[in-house]
Amino acid sequence: MDTTTRSSSESSQNSEQGLLNSYEKSEGHPRYATRKIRRAPWGVILPWSLCVVLLVAIVVQARIIRIRSATPSTSFWGTRELEIVKREVAPNKKVVRFTGGLRYNSSKQLYREIDRTVPDYTGKPTEEITAAWHDLITTTDIFLTKAEIEEIIANGGTFANLPHKDDVLYTDPFVGLYQAVPTVFHDLHCLDKVRRGIYLDYYSEDDTEIFWPHIEHCLDTIRQSIMCHADMTPIPEAYTDFKPSGHLEPIFQIEHTCRDFEAIQKWAKGRDALDEKVWRKNAERLKLDTKN
Numbered sequence: 001m002d003t004t005t006r007s008s009s010e011s012s013q014n015s016e017q018g019l020l021n022s023y024e025k026s027e028g029h030p031r032y033a034t035r036k037i038r039r040a041p042w043g044v045i046l047p048w049s050l051c052v053v054l055l056v057a058i059v060v061q062a063r064i065i066r067i068r069s070a071t072p073s074t075s076f077w078g079t080r081e082l083e084i085v086k087r088e089v090a091p092n093k094k095v096v097r098f099t100g101g102l103r104y105n106s107s108k109q110l111y112r113e114i115d116r117t118v119p120d121y122t123g124k125p126t127e128e129i130t131a132a133w134h135d136l137i138t139t140t141d142i143f144l145t146k147a148e149i150e151e152i153i154a155n156g157g158t159f160a161n162l163p164h165k166d167d168v169l170y171t172d173p174f175v176g177l178y179q180a181v182p183t184v185f186h187d188l189h190c191l192d193k194v195r196r197g198i199y200l201d202y203y204s205e206d207d208t209e210i211f212w213p214h215i216e217h218c219l220d221t222i223r224q225s226i227m228c229h230a231d232m233t234p235i236p237e238a239y240t241d242f243k244p245s246g247h248l249e250p251i252f253q254i255e256h257t258c259r260d261f262e263a264i265q266k267w268a269k270g271r272d273a274l275d276e277k278v279w280r281k282n283a284e285r286l287k288l289d290t291k292n
């Protein structure tokens with residue numbers, strides 16, 4: 001906002017100076033000198049200069065708007081997202097074709113189309129599936145420095161407006177850094193929780209007294225995240241003769257424009273506050289970066 005007003009008033013000042021200059025020059029010309037005596041010049045010049053000033057202001061404003069919308073970092077990230085991510089992760093989108101369609105085959109049986117080129121995250125639980133989810137979730141907790149928390153508060157972000165007024169932010173007792181959970185990894189953790197809940201016999205360690213509140217929290221969180229992102233990519237619908245009821249079948253393996261999940265995952269791993277193998281190293285590096 002500040003820059004807009006500053007630059008447009010700056011340019012209107014410049015154009016005003018430009019207009020005055022050319023008017024002063026014309027004073028010396030004998031032809032205009034006589035005219036000037038007969039007419040009150042300001043009655044003509046003032047409305048015209050105002051017009052030009054306004055025109056210049058409009059052009060400048062339009063250019064600023066165009067520059068803003070062309071800058072990906074401002075439209076790519078939401079205002080509530082981590083400032084440090086906006087600086088350290090390139091705002092790249094990529095096209096991803098979704099996998100795991102659902103179709104009827106010629107014997108009118110519903111089956112899931114499995115793409116063997118990507119890890120499978122569903123189906124009857126196996127060690128591979130459990131490990132695939134573990135890799136996907138990456139981490140639930142990342143380290144944030146005091147400076148990063150203060151920057152967010154200064155910008156009126158998440159930590160400036162906590163719902164429970166008495167809450168005090170946690171710092172790690174060993175390294176003194178703050179911790180937070182990037183929503184995407186929490187969402188994935190939640191989806192995995194619900195999946196594990198379906199196969200509770202296999203994941204019997206999840207069968208505790210917190211099972212239902214946890215599952216219900218997770219379902220509600222996933223609902224809100226999906227609504228928040230509101231992907232409007234159309235899923236086409238085609239004719240089918242194989243469906244027992246009706247002839248309409250959605251085609252799920254279509255391309256979506258997505259954030260670069262792998263880039264975000266890599267960044268988060270560098271701040272992982274949980275993984276025994278990396279958390280100390282991550283903390284030391286972050287503390288060194290802050291001192292510089």
Ligand SMILES: *[C@@H]1O[C@H](CO)[C@@H](O)[C@H](O)[C@H]1NC(C)=O
Pocket residue numbers: 105106107108109110111
């Ligand atoms: C259709 O799918 C069912 C269930 O997966 C399977 O048993 C059947 O052999 C399939 N039929 C054809 C023609 O592919």
